[in-house]
Amino acid sequence: MTKILLIEDDSLILKTLELKIRKEGFEIFCSADGKEGLEKLHLELPDVVITDVMLPFASGLEIVSASKKIKEKDIKVIVCSSMGQEHIVEEAFNLGADDYITKPFSLNELIIRIKKQIKGR
Amino acid sequence: MKQRESFFHLLKPDHLYAASMFFAVITLLLVSQVYIYLYIKKRRFRIISQINHQINEWIGMIISEKEFPVIDLTKELKLYLKKEKNREFLIDNLIKIRKNLTGSAAQSIVELYKNLQLKDDSIARFKSYAWHKKAKGIYELYMMDQEAELPDIYLYTNSKNEYIRMEAQTAIIGFWGFEGLTFLESLEEPLHEWQQLKLLEQLSTLDIVPLQNLSLWLRSGNEYVKHFALKLTDIYRQLDMHDLVADCLQSANVKIRAQAIKSLGRIADDSTAEILISHYPTETNDNKKKILQQLATIGNNNITSFLEEVLKEDDDFLKLEATRALVAVNNDVKILNKFQADKTMASIARQIQYEQA
Amino acid sequence: MSFWQIISNLLTYGVFLYSVTLLLFYIFIGLFSIGETRKYIKKNILTDYRLLASSPHAPTVSILAPAYNEGATIIENVRSLLSLYYSNLEVVIINDGSKDDSLQKLIDAYQLEKIERHVQYIIASKEIKGIYKSSNPVYKKLVVVDKVNGGKADALNVGINIAAHDLIVCIDVDCILEQDAILKLVKPFLEETNEKTIASGGVVRIANSCEIKDGMLVKVHLPKNYWARMQSLEYIRAFILGRMAWARLNGLLLISGAFGAFDKRIAIEAGGYDHNTVGEDMELVVRMRRYMEQKKIPYRVTYVPDPLCWTEAPSSTKILGRQRNRWTRGTIETLKLHKIMFFNPKYRLLGLLSYPYWFFFEMLAPGIEFIGMIAFLLMAIFNIINWHLFLALLLFVITFGYTYSAFAAYMEVTTFNMYRRRTDMMKLLLTGLTEPFIFHPFVVWAAIKGYIDIIRKKNSWGEMTRQGFNQAPKP
Numbered sequence: 001m002t003k004i005l006l007i008e009d010d011s012l013i014l015k016t017l018e019l020k021i022r023k024e025g026f027e028i029f030c031s032a033d034g035k036e037g038l039e040k041l042h043l044e045l046p047d048v049v050i051t052d053v054m055l056p057f058a059s060g061l062e063i064v065s066a067s068k069k070i071k072e073k074d075i076k077v078i079v080c081s082s083m084g085q086e087h088i089v090e091e092a093f094n095l096g097a098d099d100y101i102t103k104p105f106s107l108n109e110l111i112i113r114i115k116k117q118i119k120g121r
Numbered sequence: 122m123k124q125r126e127s128f129f130h131l132l133k134p135d136h137l138y139a140a141s142m143f144f145a146v147i148t149l150l151l152v153s154q155v156y157i158y159l160y161i162k163k164r165r166f167r168i169i170s171q172i173n174h175q176i177n178e179w180i181g182m183i184i185s186e187k188e189f190p191v192i193d194l195t196k197e198l199k200l201y202l203k204k205e206k207n208r209e210f211l212i213d214n215l216i217k218i219r220k221n222l223t224g225s226a227a228q229s230i231v232e233l234y235k236n237l238q239l240k241d242d243s244i245a246r247f248k249s250y251a252w253h254k255k256a257k258g259i260y261e262l263y264m265m266d267q268e269a270e271l272p273d274i275y276l277y278t279n280s281k282n283e284y285i286r287m288e289a290q291t292a293i294i295g296f297w298g299f300e301g302l303t304f305l306e307s308l309e310e311p312l313h314e315w316q317q318l319k320l321l322e323q324l325s326t327l328d329i330v331p332l333q334n335l336s337l338w339l340r341s342g343n344e345y346v347k348h349f350a351l352k353l354t355d356i357y358r359q360l361d362m363h364d365l366v367a368d369c370l371q372s373a374n375v376k377i378r379a380q381a382i383k384s385l386g387r388i389a390d391d392s393t394a395e396i397l398i399s400h401y402p403t404e405t406n407d408n409k410k411k412i413l414q415q416l417a418t419i420g421n422n423n424i425t426s427f428l429e430e431v432l433k434e435d436d437d438f439l440k441l442e443a444t445r446a447l448v449a450v451n452n453d454v455k456i457l458n459k460f461q462a463d464k465t466m467a468s469i470a471r472q473i474q475y476e477q478a
Numbered sequence: 479m480s481f482w483q484i485i486s487n488l489l490t491y492g493v494f495l496y497s498v499t500l501l502l503f504y505i506f507i508g509l510f511s512i513g514e515t516r517k518y519i520k521k522n523i524l525t526d527y528r529l530l531a532s533s534p535h536a537p538t539v540s541i542l543a544p545a546y547n548e549g550a551t552i553i554e555n556v557r558s559l560l561s562l563y564y565s566n567l568e569v570v571i572i573n574d575g576s577k578d579d580s581l582q583k584l585i586d587a588y589q590l591e592k593i594e595r596h597v598q599y600i601i602a603s604k605e606i607k608g609i610y611k612s613s614n615p616v617y618k619k620l621v622v623v624d625k626v627n628g629g630k631a632d633a634l635n636v637g638i639n640i641a642a643h644d645l646i647v648c649i650d651v652d653c654i655l656e657q658d659a660i661l662k663l664v665k666p667f668l669e670e671t672n673e674k675t676i677a678s679g680g681v682v683r684i685a686n687s688c689e690i691k692d693g694m695l696v697k698v699h700l701p702k703n704y705w706a707r708m709q710s711l712e713y714i715r716a717f718i719l720g721r722m723a724w725a726r727l728n729g730l731l732l733i734s735g736a737f738g739a740f741d742k743r744i745a746i747e748a749g750g751y752d753h754n755t756v757g758e759d760m761e762l763v764v765r766m767r768r769y770m771e772q773k774k775i776p777y778r779v780t781y782v783p784d785p786l787c788w789t790e791a792p793s794s795t796k797i798l799g800r801q802r803n804r805w806t807r808g809t810i811e812t813l814k815l816h817k818i819m820f821f822n823p824k825y826r827l828l829g830l831l832s833y834p835y836w837f838f839f840e841m842l843a844p845g846i847e848f849i850g851m852i853a854f855l856l857m858a859i860f861n862i863i864n865w866h867l868f869l870a871l872l873l874f875v876i877t878f879g880y881t882y883s884a885f886a887a888y889m890e891v892t893t894f895n896m897y898r899r900r901t902d903m904m905k906l907l908l909t910g911l912t913e914p915f916i917f918h919p920f921v922v923w924a925a926i927k928g929y930i931d932i933i934r935k936k937n938s939w940g941e942m943t944r945q946g947f948n949q950a951p952k953p
Contacts, residue, residue, distance in 0.1 A: 012214060013221050015177055020184045034561065035692060054531055054563050056657050057694055065616045082532055088565060095615060102326075106224025107184065134870035141870070144877035151884035152907060155891045159900050253520035260524065284524050315668035318535045319526075352535070407743060437598035468596040475594035 001027045002118055005046035007037035007063060008080065009055050017050070020107045021114070034058030038066055045073050048117050050110075053081045053088050061091060068096035076117040080105075168201050169210060176214055183229045192236055205242065212239050216264045234265045243267070247274075256284040263292035271296055278304040287316050294320060298327045305338050305346050312345035317352060329357050339365040348377050355384040363388055370400050379408050386415030394420045398427050406436050413442035417449040424450060432466070441469050448473060482862050489853050490867065496846060497871075500839055501878060508885055511722035515893055518783055527661040530668075531563040537667060538566040538644050539660060540742075542637030543651040544630050545571055549578040551693070553587045555651050558693035560619055564660040569619050571651065572637050575627025584622050588612045595640075601750035603635040604628035630735075631751035631758035638750055641742060648759075650736045650789060654685055654695045659786035663739045666780035673776040676744045676766050679725070679733035680781075681717045683896065684710045685788035695788055700902040703793040707909045708917040710791075715886040718783065718893070725781030729832040731767075733779070735759030737787035744769070755815070757808015764816050771825050785894050799924040806928030809841050844925035851919075876914045883910045 004026045008014045014030055021028045029044050031037040035057035041049065049067050053060040060079060067075040079092040079100040089100045098120075099113055175198055194202070201207045212234070219230045234240065240262075247258030247270070259277065262270045277289035290312075293301035305312075338350035339362060351369060354362045366388065369381035385393050397412045404412065413431065416424060428450070431443035444466070447456055454477050460466035530536045541559060545552055552571075559569045573581050584590060590610035597606055603625075610622040625636050634648055645667060647660060659680065666678045686701035701707040724730045735758065748769040751758045763779065770777040792798040813836060820837065822829035857863045887907060890896070897903055 010217065010221075012173075012176070012217050016180050016184070016218060016222070016226075019177075019181055023184055035694075054528070056561065057558075057692065058561055059616075061616050065614075082528065087534060088532060091615065103221050104219075104223045104227065106222065107226050108224060134866050137867075137870035137874040141873045141877040144874075144881040148877065148880045148884045151881070151888045155884075155888050155903060155907075156900065158888075158891050159898070159903065162895070162898075253524065256524050284521065288524070311671045313669050313671055315530075315665060318533055318668065319529060321535050322529050322533055437596065441596060465596070465598075471594045472596045 001025075002048070003027045003029065003044055003046040004114065005029045005031070005037070005040055005044060005049045005051075007031045007034065007049070007051040007055060007060070009033060009052060017107075017110070020111065024111050024114075026114070032056075034060070034063060037063055041066060041075075042070070045070065046075060047073070047121065048076045048078065048114055050078045050080060050114070053079060053092070061088070061095060064092050064095045064097045074121055076121065078113055078117065168207060171198060171201065172207060172211055173214070176211070179233060180218070183226050192233075202237075208237075208239060208242050211237070212242065212261055215239075216261065219264055231265050240265070240267060244270070252282040252285055256282070256288045259285065259288040259292055263288070263295050268296055275304070279308055279310055281310065283311070283313070283316070286310055287319065290316070291319060291323060294323050299324065299330045299332065302332075302338075303334065305341070305349070306334065308343055308346055312343070312349055317345075317349045320349070321352065321356065325356075332357065332359060335359055335362060336365055339369065344372075344374050344377060347372070348374075348380055351377065351380040351384045355380065355387045358387055360388045360390075363390055363393070367393075367396050370396070375405060375408065378404070379411055382408060382411045382415055386419055389415075389419040394424055398424065401427075401431075406439065409434075409436075410438055410442050413439065413446050417442070417446035420446060420450040422451050437465060437469070440465065441472070444469050445473055448477070482857075482860060485853070486857055486862055486864075489850065490864070490871075493846075493850055494871065496838075497875060500843075503835065503839065504878075504882055507723040508719050508882065510726060511719045512889070514722050514726040515718065515783055515889060519893055522784070525665070527658050527665070528563070530661045530665065531658075532565050534566070536564070536566050537664060538568070538642070539564060539647055539664060539739075540568045540570055540637070540641035540643040540645070541647045541649060541660070542570050542572065542634055542641060543649050544574050544633035544637065545576065545580055545651040546574045546627070546630075546633075547576045547578045547580065548651055549576065549580040549583055551652055552580050553583055554693035556584065556588070556620065558654065560617060561657070562655060562660050563657050564664075566643070567619050567660065568621055568641070568643055570621045570623060570637050570640055572623045572625060572633040572640075574625060574629070574633040581622070581624055585610065588617045588620055588622075589614045590620075590622055597639055600639055600746055601635040603632050603639060606636060606640075609640070629753055631753035631755075634758070635750045635753070638742060638745060644742055645739055646742045646745065647737075647739045648735065649787070652790070653682075653736050654690060654693065654788040655737070656695070656784075656786045659737070662782050662784050662786060663737075666778075666782065667739070667741070670778070673778045674741070674744075674770075675780055676741050676770060676777045677733055677763060678739040678780045678782060679721065679730060680737040680739075680787050681721075681783055681785045682713060682734045682736045682787045682789055683717075683785045684713055684791045686791055686793055688788065698896050698898075700897050700899075700905055701791070701793070704909065705795065705798055705917070706791045706793045707906065708913060709798075711883060711886070711906055711910050711913070712917075713791075714890050715883060717785075718889050719882075719886050721781050722783055724832070725779070727827065727831070728778055729827050730779045730781055731764055731828075731832050731836055732760045733763050733781075734787075736789050738763075740766070752815075755808060755811040756804045757812050760808055761812040761815065764812055767828055768816060768819065768825070771828060783894070785896055795920065799920070799927065802921050802924035803928040803931060806841075806844065806925040807932050809836065810928070810932050813837055813841055844922045845929060847922050848926050851922075879914060880910065883907075883913070 004021055006014065006017055006021065006028060008017065009032050011032060014032060018028055018030050029040050029046065031040050034055035037051065037055065038058055041063065049063060051060045051063040064077050064079065067077050076098045079089060079097045080103065081089050081100060082103045092100065098117055101110060101113055202211065215230050215234055219227055243258050243261035246254045247262060249255050249258065259274055262274065274289050274292050277285050278293060280286040280289065290304060293304055332353060335350055335353060338346050341347050341350065347369065351366065353359065354366055366381050366384050369377055372378055382397065385397065394416060397416060401409060401412050425447065428443045428447045432440050434440060448454055454474065457470040457474060460470045543559065556571060571584065589612050591613050592608050593611050595609045605626050607624040607626065612618065612620050621640065623636060623640055625633065638646060645664060647663060649655065663678050663680050667675045684701055684706055685695065686703060686706040687699045688695055689697040689699065701710055721730060744766055745762065748766045752761050755761050767779065792801050819825045819829040819833045821834060884907065887903065891903065897906065
């Protein structure tokens with residue numbers, strides 16, 4: 001089953017996205033902070049990582065960078081940003097991010113982007 | 122002993138004992154208040170987790186796109202939601218989801234808000250006389266797409282209270298986009314930088330439309346509006362505004378001049394470099410630095426002599442920026458080689474060489 | 479009437495009058511702070527700080543963190559600074575000639591390489607040996623400056639010279655900041671209207687016994703150590719009541735050196751930190767204010783009451799004593815440097831209220847109390863004490879102190895409520911009961927030592943041997 005790691009610091013949003021992604025039939029791991037996110041990244045080796053830009057303990061950019069350093073697997077990264085963070089998205093792409101999505105977004109759009117990444121692997 | 126007696130006449134130990142008793146009682150009251158408060162807080166924690174549980178269930182329903190909204194509250198929850206405070210907590214959380222989502226899920230959240238009659242709460246807050254409630258009411262109505270209230274909200278875009286004003290302005294932009302900026306024309310109150318930033322962030326998600334009244338705002342008697350208009354000119358590259366922006370260089374307000382310099386750089390034409398250069402001597406050091414930064418991007422090698430003149434300034438920051446500009450306008454790093462004699466200039470040259478590498 | 483009786487009377491009257499004034503000040507401060515704190519909380523509810531974190535229109539900020547022999551914790555401290563929510567940020571670590579391997583550790587952990595940067599010593603300072611930046615774009619906010627040892631004030635001045643951004647936030651490198659600390663501290667600068675915001679002070683809370691992981695605060699606990707716990711209460715009182723009231727009056731004289739933001743240009747124009755005083759944090763604020771008064775530019779020094787910065791407090795009497803000794807010397811030196819403002823109407827509120835308050839009730843208080851104690855002992859020996867009145871006065875002062883502490887605890891619980899466990903609150907309040915008998919006399923004694931040192935012109939830095947944050951309880 002396709003593994004997805006979701007890192008987002010707002011518990012309510014995390015829960016919402018988790019429910020949606022699970023309903024689509026993916027195996028999902030969640031983390032509310034960057035540090036734990038990094039740990040789960042190395043432990044679970046997910047197929048796709050969805051990460052917020054601003055996270056406690058470690059930034060989304062660190063997540064991108066760490067995901068791309070993992071040799072065992074081609075991990076796809078989707079960066080989730082708020083409006084006005086284009087410059088950060090640019091940095092994320094420089095570090096190897098595969099896609100980005102801007103808040104607010106529709107749940108279906110997120111799923112489409114996840115599927116696109118999985119197909120592209 | 123006489124003196125002492127007169128003193129005690131005024132201050133008997135008994136008075137002090139009485140006062141001590143008074144303070145002791147107050148202390149005990151305060152301590153009991155602390156504990157009552159902690160107890161209430163703990164009880165509330167239970168209520169909150171129940172509400173959260175219910176919200177999660179709703180989210181589940183929204184996601185499965187079943188018949189929605191289904192409002193089937195437990196008896197306990199019904200009781201909790203009789204309290205305004207708990208309903209406010211519910212609204213806050215619905216807003217949080219609404220803020221992050223668009224599409225059908227967001228619509229469902231708004232439906233839920235309406236069906237739970239939470240709008241009545243928001244309206245009541247909006248009608249309240251307490252500033253923080255009023256502002257919050259506006260925020261809730263706007264986040265939950267209650268456009269019908271817009272005419273009433275518009276009246277508050279020039280409110281004396283900055284928070285009410287700020288929320289009202291945000292709401293108007295939220296519904297009308299760039300066209301909502303008309304409130305700027307009648308704004309007499311300050312629009313400080315935090316508000317400006319908030320509006321700019323909000324506008325950044327929208328598609329630009331022609332800013333019909335930008336020239337009015339640039340000439341506004343309200344300095345804050347002028348400042349904000351200059352930022353709009355900069356961000357959305359309003360090339361037609363060049364002359365009006367150049368006029369803003371004469372402002373007594375250093376922030377307005379600083380932004381005018383930056384905006385001019387963004388909408389520069391053939392005359393801009395010369396305007397900035399002739400304005401240069403009258404500026405503060407901070408703004409001089411900004412002029413040099415703009416010249417680096419818009420200037421050509423005609424301004425070399427001006428920049429070399431700047432190198433005689435005392436401030437190293439100005440020298441640095443001027444040197445950077447020299448390299449930029451001549452498009453040649455080798456120009457740095459001639460600065461090896463002077464210690465400061467050599468150090469500046471090394472920095473620029475490093476940056477270019 | 480005998481000579482001793484006159485003395486005794488004078489003392490009774492004097493102490494009484496002084497206490498009444500101080501008491502009135504306290505009541506005023508307590509009541510005056512309530513509205514302002516409540517207002518702040520209401521504003522907070524309406525504010526989305528995250529907007530500032532990522533906006534390209536947000537002001538640019540340089541964090542200045544001097545480090546001296548912090549090798550044990552520097553890597554994780556820098557890491558936590560780098561993960562603060564703020565995108566227009568530069569984190570400047572100033573290695574003040576550390577004798578340990580701090581610099582090498584930083585170079586290794588963050589892939590630093592030496593860069594070329596021209597530095598203008600706008601504020602005179604010791605020489606810079608090298609400036610480093612990371613080759614890894616993930617750490618692009620980080621700047622490390624290696625300099626010749628010169629003390630904290632000198633290191634901060636180097637930081638000001640190096641800082642590329644408009645606002646500077648000065649912190650102690652081993653402080654633990656909340657993720658949104660910068661956002662909240664910087665917002666007052668954006669809210670200025672016709673008064674220029676020159677500085678913004680933050681709250682410092684005690685981190686002893688808190689759970690800390692990788693330089694981040696995980697869970698707040700009340701300190702187990704008596705001295706640290708007592709300081710928790712002291713800090714709550716000072717930050718929730720005192721600073722808030724003074725900020726509302728726009729009369730704040732002190733921004734904690736552990737966490738404060740300044741307008742860089744004004745800080746430079748005022749001359750930067752003074753390295754001849756041990757109270758450089760207070761001295762800079764006073765000098766910046768004085769500068770603005772002299773220039774007749776309307777200004778504000780603001781204060782953010784959210785608990786955003788956590789620091790380890792001294793937990794032994796030896797180090798606590800040294801710290802309070804240094805604070806006393808810092809206050810005396812600062813007030814002496816700016817004595818022209820004492821009751822000087824030209825400096826308005828600053829000269830007529832802030833300065834005199836600090837002079838009488840911060841600087842002189844320990845001395846007056848000490849003289850009072852000596853006199854009490856002498857009178858007891860000569861048996862000329864009016865025990866009845868004395869006990870009544872003592873009881874009065876002590877109960878008032880309790881009320882003030884209880885009020886502070888009440889304000890804390892109903893606002894920021896960092897100590898949620900009921901037993902914690904109980905311990906805090908019970909510890910407060912011992913204050914007049916143990917903690918307070920000790921603090922007075924340490925201040926008296928400060929007086930003595932200043933008379934002897936001793937200018938040494940009380941070295942603060944930190945225990946490191948690794949002592950947090952195991953979960």
